[in-house]
Amino acid sequence: MVVLTNKTVRIRKSQRCWGCNFRYPIGTELQYCTGVDGGRFWSAYYCPVCQALYNEYDPYDDGISQGGIFNECRQTWLNMLNEQADKVANHS
Secondary structure, eight states: OEEEEEEEEEOSSOEEBTTTOOEEOTTOEEEEEEEEETTEEEEEEEOHHHHHHHHHHOOOSSOOOTTHHHHHSHHHHHHHHHHHHHHHHHTO
16 A cells, blocks of 8 residues: 555545544544545545554554544543543633
């Protein structure tokens, strides 16, 4: 697999995170990735929680199914979401 794009973007239309399969509203910052795998082009958006889990654990050797990060790491995902919300609340 070759990654062509990996950048943080502020979305201009509602997008679904590939890792958790939740839809995020306009203006949310998501990680946008594109690449080629086996001659097939792919693109995906990842929310900050899924991106952090992927970076920290990287349990997927064959790629990630849609919603796979949330399904495989549900409690950790929820804990990280709460931690991020606490950080935002403490910096307001």
